[in-house]
Amino acid sequence: MIETKDITKMVAHIVRRDNGIPDANIMHPMREWVLGLVVVLLLVIGGMIFNIMMYTSYHDALTAPVAVVETAVPYKSAQVSQAITYYEAERKVYESISGSRSVTGQVPGVASTTIATSTEAIPVDTQVVPTASTTPATSTENTKPIVPTASSTNAELPQPAG
Amino acid sequence: MTKRTKTTFVISVLYSIFFVLGLAVMVYVITIQGAQLEVAKESIATRTAKNEAYKNIMQLLETSAPNRAKIDSYFISEKDTIGFMSELETAANTIGVSLNTTDLSIVPATNKAGVAAPAVLLIGVHFKGSEIAVKKYIQLLENVPYRKSLPAFSVTSDTAADVWEVTTSLHITMKS
Numbered sequence: 001m002i003e004t005k006d007i008t009k010m011v012a013h014i015v016r017r018d019n020g021i022p023d024a025n026i027m028h029p030m031r032e033w034v035l036g037l038v039v040v041l042l043l044v045i046g047g048m049i050f051n052i053m054m055y056t057s058y059h060d061a062l063t064a065p066v067a068v069v070e071t072a073v074p075y076k077s078a079q080v081s082q083a084i085t086y087y088e089a090e091r092k093v094y095e096s097i098s099g100s101r102s103v104t105g106q107v108p109g110v111a112s113t114t115i116a117t118s119t120e121a122i123p124v125d126t127q128v129v130p131t132a133s134t135t136p137a138t139s140t141e142n143t144k145p146i147v148p149t150a151s152s153t154n155a156e157l158p159q160p161a162g
Numbered sequence: 163m164t165k166r167t168k169t170t171f172v173i174s175v176l177y178s179i180f181f182v183l184g185l186a187v188m189v190y191v192i193t194i195q196g197a198q199l200e201v202a203k204e205s206i207a208t209r210t211a212k213n214e215a216y217k218n219i220m221q222l223l224e225t226s227a228p229n230r231a232k233i234d235s236y237f238i239s240e241k242d243t244i245g246f247m248s249e250l251e252t253a254a255n256t257i258g259v260s261l262n263t264t265d266l267s268i269v270p271a272t273n274k275a276g277v278a279a280p281a282v283l284l285i286g287v288h289f290k291g292s293e294i295a296v297k298k299y300i301q302l303l304e305n306v307p308y309r310k311s312l313p314a315f316s317v318t319s320d321t322a323a324d325v326w327e328v329t330t331s332l333h334i335t336m337k338s
Contacts, residue, residue, distance in 0.1 A: 026163065047185065054189075058196055066203055068210045073218050080229050087236045091307035097298055098253035 236309050237337040238283055240268070246308075247285070259291030259299045264329070268336065280338035286331040293319070296326040303332055310334040 238246060247263065254261035265286030271279045289299055296317075303312060315330030 027167070050189075054192060054196075058192075058199065061196075061199060061203065066207045066210060068207055068214060070211060070214050070218075073215070073222050075222055075226060077226075077229075080226075080233060083236070084229060084232050087232075087307050087309075090305040093305040094302060094307050097257070097302040097305065098249070099256050 234337065236307065237280070238308050238334050239337045243283060250285075250287070250303075253302055254289060254299060257291070257298050257302065258295040259289040261287060261289040261299075264288050265331065269333075271335075279335075281336045283334040283336050284331055285334065286329075288327070288329045290325060290327040292324050293321075293326050296328055300328060300330075303330065306332065306334070308334045 243266070247266065251261055263285065265284055267284050269282045269284050271282045273279045287303075289296065291299070300315075311333045312330055313333060315328055317326060317328050319326045
């Protein structure tokens with residue numbers, strides 16, 4: 001049976017101290033030289049790895065395409081086309097009634113082009129401010145809406161175009 | 163340890179220090195230049211985006227010019243006012259109604275939010291004639307090829323004599 005003293009003996013055998021003559025030399029040239037070489041080699045290898053990583057990083061940054069964020073130009077082509085169609089129809093009706101080619105609402109004929117669309121809302125309704133007038137004003141007192149009178153009996157008005 | 167050994171050791175230590183310092187300086191410079199590279203890339207990206215936006219706008223301006231010109235023609239300018247009035251009078255003669263202009267003024271306007279909007283040309287008219295002629299002239303006013311509104315009108319008729327009279331006003335949005 002293994003007792004405590006046996007274990008102690010085995011441990012003492014393993015970790016026994018050298019009771020010989022201590023080494024009188026402080027330096028060991030070969031050992032220090034090899035140690036120095038190893039340290040420098042590790043530094044060089046570490047530096048190489050670091051340099052490769054840094055080179056790769058900046059090389060990728062240089063060769064990578066520049067990310068450009070393009071902003072869409074708001075242009076309401078659908079509304080523009082709709083408005084042009086609407087007013088062109090009105091102009092045709094106007095010209096057919098007046099019997100002459102109107103000088104209003106005309107521009108040199110050029111083919112229209114559809115570009116882009118946007119859903120941005122724009123205010124379209126305006127209200128007249130019944131104050132202050134400019135040329136060629138005759139009077140601003142009549143800026144109030146004219147209310148249909150009761151005398152408009154039997155008034156069968158034409159249907160508005162469009 | 164001999165004196166020569168000590169000297170060699172000190173020299174090696176100094177050499178190592180200078181070597182490491184040199185490397186540190188180089189790494190620092192590279193890092194600084196890397197940061198400058200990032201800033202430059204962002205600057206290039208911003209500038210490129212602005213250039214692209216400028217090109218898009220210019221292209222849009224060029225290609226939308228006809229449509230913009232058409233849209234622009236649907237707003238009356240001050241100098242066209244008299245010509246337009248003459249046109250209305252000529253049309254009245256052609257259709258067969260007698261036309262009187264009761265008002266002609268430029269009125270400031272605001273939108274629903276209370277912000278100033280392009281002014282409105284207010285044309286008040288009173289015309290009379292036969293039923294057919296009056297209806298035709300009302301239709302003409304409704305189809306004036308300008309951005310406009312007919313806020314109200316009044317109609318009186320003498321069916322026996324076939325004389326209809328209309329008083330109305332036309333609000334045409336002016337070019338800003």
